[in-house]
Amino acid sequence: MTAQVPSTFNAAEADNLEDIEKQFAVKAVMHMTTYWSILEKVKGSTLRLTKIDDEIYEHLQKDFPEFDPAQTIDEDEMKSKSGKERWRNFMMAYEKRVDDYNFGTMLRSNPAWEYGEKETIFAPRMQFYAVEIARNKKGLNDWIYENAQKEKAKASA
Numbered sequence: 001m002t003a004q005v006p007s008t009f010n011a012a013e014a015d016n017l018e019d020i021e022k023q024f025a026v027k028a029v030m031h032m033t034t035y036w037s038i039l040e041k042v043k044g045s046t047l048r049l050t051k052i053d054d055e056i057y058e059h060l061q062k063d064f065p066e067f068d069p070a071q072t073i074d075e076d077e078m079k080s081k082s083g084k085e086r087w088r089n090f091m092m093a094y095e096k097r098v099d100d101y102n103f104g105t106m107l108r109s110n111p112a113w114e115y116g117e118k119e120t121i122f123a124p125r126m127q128f129y130a131v132e133i134a135r136n137k138k139g140l141n142d143w144i145y146e147n148a149q150k151e152k153a154k155a156s157a
Contacts, residue, residue: 024104028122032106032115035132040148044132044141050098053133060130063090069134072110075121091126101126111140 038047050056060067063086077083094101103125106115113119123131135141 027103028105031125032120036115036144039141039144041145043139043145044136045139047136047141049129049133049136052097053137056094056130057133057137059090059093060134067134069131069138070111070140073107073121073131075109078121078123078127087124087127090130091124094126098126098129107131111135112143 078087091101101124104122105125105128107121107123107128108115109119109121132141
């Protein structure tokens with residue numbers, strides 16, 4: 001039996017169902033841990049996150065020329081009214097081209113940090129792709145692979 005959504009359904013006024021929120025959180029954490037695990041096994045500078053990484057990177061540079069992937073992201077600026085509008089315009093170019101482009105995921109504020117409560121921003125998947133593609137192209141995530149390899153060597157010695 002499938003639930004029928006009334007034609008008068010208003011998403012802005014809908015209750016947040018705790019189970020649905022938990023499912024979103026679980027999916028975001030799974031994405032985060034999977035990405036970290038990949039970075040431990042493959043240098044970020046050799047990793048492709050989508051089939052159109054180069055296009056996304058060029059678009060990011062055009063729309064956000066001030067963005068420096070090595071710097072800490074200013075979450076307040078990113079989520080300000082003007083920041084949200086700029087990012088929404090950027091992301092909409094990928095609506096039909098990147099799966100789950102608008103799905104929430106975890107993004108590290110700075111490429112030198114591991115994921116942590118104070119070092120992580122909840123962001124749409126397309127923002128994650130744009131930022132992480134830029135970081136990977138600049139080799140800013142390679143330290144994760146290098147540290148994992150050192151730990152692996154220590155463990156086997």
